[in-house]
Amino acid sequence: METRKIQLTGGSTFTVSLPKRWAKEHGLESGAQMHLYPHSDGSLLVRPDPTNNxxxxxxxxxxxxxxxxxxxxxxxxxxxxxxxxxxxxxxxxxxxxxxxxxxxxxxxxxxxxxxxxxxxxxxxxLLDTSDVSIRQTVIQLQRITLSMHENAVTAAINGDSELAARVCNRDDEADRLFGMVSRHYQQSLSDLQAIDQLDIDRPSIADYYTTAQQLERVADHAEKMAVIADRLDVSAADTIPNFDSIARSARGIVTDASSVLLAGADVEMAYRALDDRDTLLAELDRSDKRLYDSDSSDQHPAGLLLDSVRRTSEYGGNIAETMIQRAVRTGSLSE
The missing domain is CATH 3.30.110.20 (Alba-like domain)
Structure with missing residues (x-):
């Protein structure tokens, strides 16, 4: 890194000299035109060539x-x-x-x-980056994901094949939203102007991307549970008596953790989500043991349902950890 002092030229123009070695490496001479890209985070990028708009x-x-x-x-x-x-x-x-x-x-x-x-x-x-709201996109993804998860659990309990099919169909919608978030996150890393057009800073879009990634994984497991629902001989509630309760707890962990980013909740919600995750994982261990000690014909598919609930709670925990890191980075936990 090099430092330069700002000079006042002509009484009204601020100037900063360029490192001579850098200028020579890029074939720059006196009179060459430079392109300046000011960013909302206070940085100023200087390039000797344009970026094709x-x-x-x-x-x-x-x-x-x-x-x-x-x-x-x-x-x-x-x-x-x-x-x-x-x-x-x-x-x-x-x-x-x-x-x-x-x-x-x-x-x-x-x-x-x-x-x-x-x-x-x-x-x-045909997307206009300036019209995209990363926050609203992730909020929409969260709603779809949690709805899919709840319906998948209901389908497994009630043996509702039509509801299970609707859950599977919605996975494409979740994938579309996550794909759009991924696209704009990647653009923010390489496109000089995309981050300003999105009206968001780079650390924040990374938080949204991480959250969206975990939500998309929850949606994948909701789809998996919907597929398993059709394989059960009896209701999931009969095979796993506490299934509805533990699935609701897993969704609660995801909701609490993501609310810090999406609803402006206090970071204490993230800490609570991690505590709830640990409590639920211990309960899932007990449920696993009861299931495999039983003689249920649905032992294997029911075990897969429990695994999907476990993964859901872990993805919620991943979001919570990201939110705590965000709070530390932004000074929210400082005295």
């Missing part, structure tokens, strides 16, 4: 890629923050691959197919 493009070769490979490739380009993604195959893109592209695009917020030919497909993000 913030639009990022990439061309990806998909020759001989399977449909699943193409799905992962498109998702990676989107989440990495590219605004324009061109898929190229010299031998041509077949119908199956095009269907995979279309299916993937339908699952990503703001991404559209803007042109197609035999050898290429061009995708464009």
């Amino acid at each position: 913030g639009e990022r493009e990439i061309a990806l070769t998909v020759d001989h890629r399977s449909d699943e490979d193409i799905v992962q490739t498109v998702r990676a380009g989107y989440v990495s923050g590219f605004d324009r993604i061109t898929l190229v195959a010299t031998g041509g893109i077949d119908d199956s691959q095009r269907t995979a592209v279309t299916r993937t695009v339908d699952g990503l917020v703001g991404l559209e197919i803007v042109s197609e030919s035999r050898r290429r497909v061009v995708l464009q993000s």
Whole structure:
């Protein structure tokens, strides 16, 4: 790191000299034009070249890629923050691959197919970063996730196949929201102006990303419980007498922990969530023992239900730990 003193030039202009070695390494000479990017966190980025107005493009070769490979490739380009993604195959893109592209695009917020030919497909993000609220997106993800979890538990208790199917269908919605949060988080790490357009600082968007990641994992386990619900011979409540109670406790841990970030709750809620997690994990251990000491024909699927509740409480604990770190970082716990 080098330091420079601010100079006053012409009575009205502040100037700061550039390190000579850095300027020479970048081929800069007197009269060269510089590009300045002021940020809301007080930093000022200086670059000798523009950034293409913030639009990022990439061309990806998909020759001989399977449909699943193409799905992962498109998702990676989107989440990495590219605004324009061109898929190229010299031998041509077949119908199956095009269907995979279309299916993937339908699952990503703001991404559209803007042109197609035999050898290429061009995708464009139509999202306006300045119109995106990371906070509202994560709040929406939290609501969907907790609703999925509650309905999955109800389906397992009541043997409701239709409700279980609705839970599974909503997982795509949760994935869409998490994908959008991931995209903007990645953009904030590489795009010079994205963080200001999102009206958020980098540490905060990292907290939202971490929270969204844990919520998406809760949604995955809600889907898993919904699938297991169809395999049970009898009600989950008969196999695991306290199932509704422990599942509700797990959701409470997630709610309390995420409320610190999403509802402005005191950090004490995060500490309480960690205490509740530890208490619930001990109860889950007892439930596991009772289940495996029983002769229930649903022993294995019921065990998987308990594991999903355990994972849910642990994901809530991960959010709580992030919130405590946030409080320490921002000085909320200082005297």
